[in-house]
Each structure stands twice: as C-alpha cells, then as structure tokens.
Amino acid sequence: MRVVKVPLGNRSYSILIGPGLLSRLGAACQRLQLGTRCAIITDTNVGRRFAQPVFESLVKAGFAPSLIVVPAGETAKSLRTAQACYDQLAVHRLERKSFIVALGGGVVGDLAGFVAATYLRGIAFVQVPTTLLAQVDSSVGGKVGVNLKAGKNLVGAFYQPRLVLCDLDTLKTLPDREFRAGLAEVIKYGIIRDARLFARLERDLPKLLKREPKVLADVVARCCEIKATVVGKDETESGLRAILNFGHTIGHALEAISRYGKYLHGEAISIGQVAAAKLSTTLLDLSAGEVRRIITLFERAGLPTIVRLTPAQRARAFAAMRLDKKVRGGEIKFVLAKRIGRVEFGCKVPPKLIDQVLSDSAFCIPHTEF
Numbered sequence: 001m002r003v004v005k006v007p008l009g010n011r012s013y014s015i016l017i018g019p020g021l022l023s024r025l026g027a028a029c030q031r032l033q034l035g036t037r038c039a040i041i042t043d044t045n046v047g048r049r050f051a052q053p054v055f056e057s058l059v060k061a062g063f064a065p066s067l068i069v070v071p072a073g074e075t076a077k078s079l080r081t082a083q084a085c086y087d088q089l090a091v092h093r094l095e096r097k098s099f100i101v102a103l104g105g106g107v108v109g110d111l112a113g114f115v116a117a118t119y120l121r122g123i124a125f126v127q128v129p130t131t132l133l134a135q136v137d138s139s140v141g142g143k144v145g146v147n148l149k150a151g152k153n154l155v156g157a158f159y160q161p162r163l164v165l166c167d168l169d170t171l172k173t174l175p176d177r178e179f180r181a182g183l184a185e186v187i188k189y190g191i192i193r194d195a196r197l198f199a200r201l202e203r204d205l206p207k208l209l210k211r212e213p214k215v216l217a218d219v220v221a222r223c224c225e226i227k228a229t230v231v232g233k234d235e236t237e238s239g240l241r242a243i244l245n246f247g248h249t250i251g252h253a254l255e256a257i258s259r260y261g262k263y264l265h266g267e268a269i270s271i272g273q274v275a276a277a278k279l280s281t282t283l284l285d286l287s288a289g290e291v292r293r294i295i296t297l298f299e300r301a302g303l304p305t306i307v308r309l310t311p312a313q314r315a316r317a318f319a320a321m322r323l324d325k326k327v328r329g330g331e332i333k334f335v336l337a338k339r340i341g342r343v344e345f346g347c348k349v350p351p352k353l354i355d356q357v358l359s360d361s362a363f364c365i366p367h368t369e370f
C-alpha cells in the first residue's frame, strides 16, 4: 500500500492507494476517532458491486453503517438528491460525530462531500473513489458540490475529507470509456507538473490501458502526490491551484454546449488540453515537437483531440466560457504550457485565437518541425 499525505495543517489527511483496500476501510476509520454511526452514500452501479465489502468492513470495526443509494449519473449531483440524502441521514439519526463514506466516482464524491459539509453544519467524511478520475482527481482536494440548471458545480464548498482510500481493484470493473476518460486527467498531471511522468506514460501506456497493477499503482500515487502538493500550497484556488484547470476552459465549454451529453468530462478536457497546447505554441513558445507529443499521447489513449465547431456553436462556446466560475472581470484566463511539465496560469488569450482553435484543427502548428 502507498500513502500520500495532503498537507493542510490540522486538516491534513492521508490517501491510501493499493489493491484489496475496501476490506480495510473499517480499520482505517477506527484511527480517525469518529462516532459509531455512519452512512455509506453510493450509486446504483457501484453499490451493487462494492457496498457489501465496505459495509462489512465497517461493521467488523465496530461502526453502525446505513446505506444510501442514489441513481448513477451526473443528474444525481443535484440539490434534490442532496435533500433526499439529508432526509435519510435524519431517519438514521446521524449526529455531529457521525460520518459519511462516499463510495463511487466523482459524482458520488462531490454529492456526498457536499451533504457532509452541510448536514448539521458539517460532519466528517471519507472518500472511497472507484473511478480512475475520482482516484487521481476529484476525491482529493476538498472541492464538493452539486449542479444547478444554470451550470455545473455552481453550489458547493471547500470541505476536506478525513481520509481517501483508493482500492485499485475497484477499477477492474470500470467501463473502458470511463477508464480512458480518467487518463485525460492523468496525462494532465504530466503536462502541468511532471515531464518524467509524461515520458513514463508515453512508455507504459499499453500496460496502463491493460490496467497492470504495478503501473496503475505508481501512476495513481504520483498523480495524487502532485494534486496533494498543489492543494497543500493553495487550497482555495487563489493562485497555483488554477494549474489543475489546464484544458478545462475549453473543455467545460464543450461539455456545456453539448449539454453534458456528447462528451465525458475526460474527453472534453482532452480536446481542451490539445487546444491549450496549440495556443501555447503561439503565446508561450511551446515547441511544435512537444505539441505533437501531447496530441499523440491523447490519441494513443483513445481520446478525442479535435473539434470543429460551426460559427453558431463557437458563439455558444464563448458564452459558456464567460459564465465559467473562474472568469474574473469578464476576462477569460487560460492555463498555458511553456513546455511539458511546466505551465503558467492567468494567461490572456485574444478571442480571435480561441475562435481559430475551435474551428480549425490545423491551427498554427508549424508542420516543418515534425
């Protein structure tokens, strides 16, 4: 088992990574000095597979868990579902010392974390992420929330879990498309912070796609380390944490204009990262060779890299970018790459260039250097 620490003073916590960890959840929770009562919040897909071992592990360690199952899918990340969870928590008489276990992907993690942050003005919660995206990204760092009709994640909080437990065995049942979508965030960590990770992904991608345990463990642990370091330095995104949004400005806009139907999050940010890399050649001198390496890695991971929007779609994408939470004073700011492993945030990009990159896949990469 690997252990990564998220350094946040008296709110610091550990991320445990390894195979066969679900059965050790109860023992790990014992060390946190939590109350006896707890609730496992999960979704229909995940609950069917993993609720039982989690439940049994908690009972064995002396806890009294109840089970709350929400529908699978993004629509469950709503105030309506949160309300249904609160009602269940009240029925099961959870108290201030009680805690919530979020068992599932990013949807369950964000929802259950939000419920924990608000029920009785905040009770403890533990993340047990079961998708690759949730293990390397959403379960770490304390962003919790739900969606509104007007947009994603518009209601929420910064609320850190007490523990994150990544059981790599749970990834065995994850559908291929979901696994590949998670790889988009994995590749992102290489681009923003770790050229060696990026090179390793280039080398070991076939093994990773086969979900080989050793490579998977190394890669998940490294991504968690990077996220933990960034969050430790800037928990509430007043600066550095913005680098985690590499590829997300355009990615979120694509998700919004396709009404969260066409692309999975990872697929949208794959296109967004390639677009940001292309913009970086013009604005920050990222070399054409490095852009090519970035495109090739996303392609090999089976992720989309190109989008060609019509003028009407581009107008809608711009409108969506302006609505993004990260926009300040109406200016759309980008994270751009200086080279693989190094990015800058808060970069202004002329709207004309954004427009071009959304309409033309051959945008401004000088072909001579390939």
Ligand SMILES: NC(=O)c1ccc[n+]([C@@H]2O[C@H](COP(=O)([O-])OP(=O)(O)OC[C@H]3O[C@@H](n4cnc5c(N)ncnc54)[C@H](O)[C@@H]3O)[C@@H](O)[C@H]2O)c1
Binding pocket: 043, 044, 045, 046, 072, 073, 074, 077, 104, 105, 106, 107, 108, 110, 130, 131, 132, 133, 134, 137, 138, 139, 140, 141, 142, 143, 144, 152, 153, 170, 171, 172, 173, 174, 175, 178, 265
């Ligand atoms: N809080 C953050 O910092 C943060 C960061 C990134 C993304 N997010 C959020 O995460 C959400 C996306 O998360 P996601 O990609 O994990 O999606 P998800 O939670 O919807 O899971 C994807 C699908 O896989 C199923 N599933 C989960 N684990 C499984 C397993 N082990 N085996 C089989 N099926 C399994 C789920 O039931 C679901 O149908 C979005 O709402 C996004 O906004 C949050």
Ligand SMILES: [Zn+2]
Binding pocket: 137, 185, 248, 265, 269
């Ligand atoms: Zn993301």
